[in-house]
Amino acid sequence: MTEPLKLGVAGLGTVGAGLVRLLETHGSRLSALSRPIRIVAVSARSRSKNRGFDTDQFRWFDDPVRLAADPEIDVFVELIGGDEGPAREAVETALRGGKHVVTANKALLAKHGIALAALAEDNGVALNFEAAVAGGIPVIKALREALLPNSITRVYGILNGTCNYILTTMQEEGRSFEEVLKEAQERGYAEADPTFDIGGFDTAHKLSLLTSLAFGTKVAFEQVHVEGIEKISQADIEAADDLGYRIKLLGVAMRTPSGIEARVHPAMVPKHSAIAEVSGVTNCVAIDGDFTGNMLLVGPGAGAHPTAAAVASDIIDLARGLVLAPFIIPSGELKPHQRARLGEHQGAYYLRLSVVDAPGSMAVVAKRMGDAGVSLESVVQRRERHALPGTSKADPTTPAQITLITHETTENAIREALAALESDDRVTEPPQMIRIEKL
Amino acid sequence: MTEPLKLGVAGLGTVGAGLVRLLETHGSRLSALSRPIRIVAVSARSRSKNRGFDTDQFRWFDDPVRLAADPEIDVFVELIGGDEGPAREAVETALRGGKHVVTANKALLAKHGIALAALAEDNGVALNFEAAVAGGIPVIKALREALLPNSITRVYGILNGTCNYILTTMQEEGRSFEEVLKEAQERGYAEADPTFDIGGFDTAHKLSLLTSLAFGTKVAFEQVHVEGIEKISQADIEAADDLGYRIKLLGVAMRTPSGIEARVHPAMVPKHSAIAEVSGVTNCVAIDGDFTGNMLLVGPGAGAHPTAAAVASDIIDLARGLVLAPFIIPSGELKPHQRARLGEHQGAYYLRLSVVDAPGSMAVVAKRMGDAGVSLESVVQRRERHALPGTSKADPTTPAQITLITHETTENAIREALAALESDDRVTEPPQMIRIEKL
Numbered sequence: 001m002t003e004p005l006k007l008g009v010a011g012l013g014t015v016g017a018g019l020v021r022l023l024e025t026h027g028s029r030l031s032a033l034s035r036p037i038r039i040v041a042v043s044a045r046s047r048s049k050n051r052g053f054d055t056d057q058f059r060w061f062d063d064p065v066r067l068a069a070d071p072e073i074d075v076f077v078e079l080i081g082g083d084e085g086p087a088r089e090a091v092e093t094a095l096r097g098g099k100h101v102v103t104a105n106k107a108l109l110a111k112h113g114i115a116l117a118a119l120a121e122d123n124g125v126a127l128n129f130e131a132a133v134a135g136g137i138p139v140i141k142a143l144r145e146a147l148l149p150n151s152i153t154r155v156y157g158i159l160n161g162t163c164n165y166i167l168t169t170m171q172e173e174g175r176s177f178e179e180v181l182k183e184a185q186e187r188g189y190a191e192a193d194p195t196f197d198i199g200g201f202d203t204a205h206k207l208s209l210l211t212s213l214a215f216g217t218k219v220a221f222e223q224v225h226v227e228g229i230e231k232i233s234q235a236d237i238e239a240a241d242d243l244g245y246r247i248k249l250l251g252v253a254m255r256t257p258s259g260i261e262a263r264v265h266p267a268m269v270p271k272h273s274a275i276a277e278v279s280g281v282t283n284c285v286a287i288d289g290d291f292t293g294n295m296l297l298v299g300p301g302a303g304a305h306p307t308a309a310a311v312a313s314d315i316i317d318l319a320r321g322l323v324l325a326p327f328i329i330p331s332g333e334l335k336p337h338q339r340a341r342l343g344e345h346q347g348a349y350y351l352r353l354s355v356v357d358a359p360g361s362m363a364v365v366a367k368r369m370g371d372a373g374v375s376l377e378s379v380v381q382r383r384e385r386h387a388l389p390g391t392s393k394a395d396p397t398t399p400a401q402i403t404l405i406t407h408e409t410t411e412n413a414i415r416e417a418l419a420a421l422e423s424d425d426r427v428t429e430p431p432q433m434i435r436i437e438k439l
Numbered sequence: 440m441t442e443p444l445k446l447g448v449a450g451l452g453t454v455g456a457g458l459v460r461l462l463e464t465h466g467s468r469l470s471a472l473s474r475p476i477r478i479v480a481v482s483a484r485s486r487s488k489n490r491g492f493d494t495d496q497f498r499w500f501d502d503p504v505r506l507a508a509d510p511e512i513d514v515f516v517e518l519i520g521g522d523e524g525p526a527r528e529a530v531e532t533a534l535r536g537g538k539h540v541v542t543a544n545k546a547l548l549a550k551h552g553i554a555l556a557a558l559a560e561d562n563g564v565a566l567n568f569e570a571a572v573a574g575g576i577p578v579i580k581a582l583r584e585a586l587l588p589n590s591i592t593r594v595y596g597i598l599n600g601t602c603n604y605i606l607t608t609m610q611e612e613g614r615s616f617e618e619v620l621k622e623a624q625e626r627g628y629a630e631a632d633p634t635f636d637i638g639g640f641d642t643a644h645k646l647s648l649l650t651s652l653a654f655g656t657k658v659a660f661e662q663v664h665v666e667g668i669e670k671i672s673q674a675d676i677e678a679a680d681d682l683g684y685r686i687k688l689l690g691v692a693m694r695t696p697s698g699i700e701a702r703v704h705p706a707m708v709p710k711h712s713a714i715a716e717v718s719g720v721t722n723c724v725a726i727d728g729d730f731t732g733n734m735l736l737v738g739p740g741a742g743a744h745p746t747a748a749a750v751a752s753d754i755i756d757l758a759r760g761l762v763l764a765p766f767i768i769p770s771g772e773l774k775p776h777q778r779a780r781l782g783e784h785q786g787a788y789y790l791r792l793s794v795v796d797a798p799g800s801m802a803v804v805a806k807r808m809g810d811a812g813v814s815l816e817s818v819v820q821r822r823e824r825h826a827l828p829g830t831s832k833a834d835p836t837t838p839a840q841i842t843l844i845t846h847e848t849t850e851n852a853i854r855e856a857l858a859a860l861e862s863d864d865r866v867t868e869p870p871q872m873i874r875i876e877k878l
Contacts, residue, residue, distance in 0.1 A: 022588055022730055030587065033767070130585075136731040138585030146569075146577030148469065149461055149751035274713040274723075274737055291461055291748035292575040296737040298713055309730035312588035322761055329472070 004036035005319045006072060010064035010090055011079030012044035015104055017051045018308030034320045043067040068094035075100045075318055077311060083107040095119040102314040104131035104307055110205040110221040114334065117326035127326040128314035133206045134159055136306025137299040138313065139285045143213040144328055150289025152214040156252035159206045161281030161301045162190045162197040163229050163249040168279040170237050171246065177232060199228035200249060200264040207251035211262050212327050214253060220337035227265035236432060239352060239403045240268055243378065246276040250437055259338035261345060267437040268350055275439065343412040350405055352432040353421060357400040361426050365402055372417035378405045399428045443475035444758045445511060449503035449529055450518030451483035454543055456490045457747030473759045482506040507533035514539045514757055516750060522546040534558040541753040543570035543746055549644040549660040553773065556765035566765040567753035572645040573598055575745025576738040577752065578724045582652040583767055589728025591653040593693035598645045600720030600740045601629045601636040602668050602688040607718040609676050610685065616671060638667035639688060639703040646690035650701050651766050651773065653692060659776035666704035675871060678791060678842045679707055682817065685715040689876055698777035700784060706876040707789055714878065782851040789844055791871040792860060796839035800865050804841055811856035816844045838867045
């Protein structure tokens, strides 16, 4: 009989417990494909917690680092989380001990991915992390294997389910950001402190890993330009709809003449596109290659079962003997991430301005744009005014809303125009700017 | 230096020439990943044809079967096409000679896939066919590797670019099937004899391979229920739009209590879904698994470069030493394909009926449906009538159009209702029926 592949699983939260259930359900079928796959030892904070299965069937370790050092295991599965502390220490211990590592820990990889990859390569073992990006979507396999024949020009996607849920719900139900966020927190779709998700940082972690795989560069989370969705208002959602767009929080990495543009920000995508229909907590990743063309992968970006399935797929690869360099090429050969100047970003822009509703306001706006060298594709001025209190008469002091879509221009030109507009007395609120992503 | 992986390429049509160009462009990068990849010999019908590269750099074989037997090659790349003749003979020769085979030939695999898989297994070599299904979309890798942790309940998709181009153009331009088909033929998007594409047979070939991979059953092309798009009219496209749907030619394979339902037919999908936005020659494949949930892969389903990239990805796997059973489990262990009774298919249906525009017609239709046990979700009767020739008066003999959407029911009940309607004097044309696919 073939020697089994012996797993040590650290962390029995939702994903860890999901992996145990998955192997209970499908373990014998998967074991028959190449060699038996068996969890032999586990580690978690509480041994007594009811998880729906008996932890006594596995050897127990209170300390994940001791589990990582256990000579009996072939693969250390890290589902603890956190970019330092026991997760990092245990992963390093496992790799140094010549054990393969499978992890779902994007924060750890965004911070220490290259050092850990080097450690894995030095010890001739794998560092697999399919579950770390876009949950159940096999995007790491796509980049490491299936799409290798391409020179990749851009990789981008909806990588955070919380943000996509909030934006989709605002769109579908016409409700405010604050209201939808509060509801998402009550339902457990958003954290009590939602900054990490809605501020775009979770997306940036994932994007930094995709960037490295797509462009052969060192992971450089700190080089990602990050904006969140906090400032997206119902007025923007509605204006986008009128203009034929949907607003999504995208992570985008692309090659440009001045380097790699890696950015996370709300973006408009055409309403009639598959990516616009990626709704709720679903994620997607698009990959543009010179030979394959444009690929889009859509699926569950989180959740115990999809994430456990991604972890299991990494384990199956190891059972089949497939050990690849974590970032495709040896970590020492990865190039430094040369950051593109965002000011040179080329694209179309949406702007929403509140202006004093008086003759000449539109002319001022048009002039400011023209002075900055920005030409306009469409301009909509909304004429609705609020009523004066206690009357049905329009209040002449209500600002008018102007929404603009520019032709393709540069970020520098837009910033120049915005600075000029902000300093103008006729503009009553800080202007809103949203980039339009060309699909 | 590592020994190169030596390829013999048979067939230098668009895909074969695309592969040569791909290796010219990316060969040195791909060779650095594991071992050098090198085309050493080629075979094609004409040696003198201008292909944009010099065939003299490779050894030349007039006969692909002799190329397949050449002792110098490690991998035989079959890009000849056809389900018999030289393609089959050459693939068999290569496998018997202990050479890996990479092929884009869906017709060959739909007919002889299991016998060829057995031959590959007996000789310890690979039979890779990523390019045979959905062109550049890595769906074979998804099923063979990434999504293995799942029990798959359904696999379906838009697998034929010609049909999707025709249906999308009918939708977008409001033109008839005949007119759009003619234009597609003129532009080279459809064959002079389009039956193989528009009749659904190409989709059925691909679906039979996906079915086998998803459900661990023997390839059974002849068990696929096949309907084409020939009968889809502009009236159906418009009615679908009114009702919130798009019409797509889908290949669908799903587990049911009575066996596997494998079917190719025009289907309605909700307008607001990613699959509805898969337009033109783009393909997509959706895979529903018990752990991962619903995955959708969207990308180019054909074309020289995407197909060549899929062939190249199969070659890279071999260079990396990844040799898997062609249909995941050994071919001898694949179960027979037990065909589900389509009559027991459960789903909602769209029906379009032409009826005599006279009192009582709707009542008759409603009664026929009720008698068959089919309940209705929505009914629309169009009241427009053609004008009497030479006048502006409505012609009372123009039939009225009734479109129905049923609640979920069985195919048997629908067929009973349709038979009753067809035999009714008030129904003036054979009724149209289109299944609604639940996403």
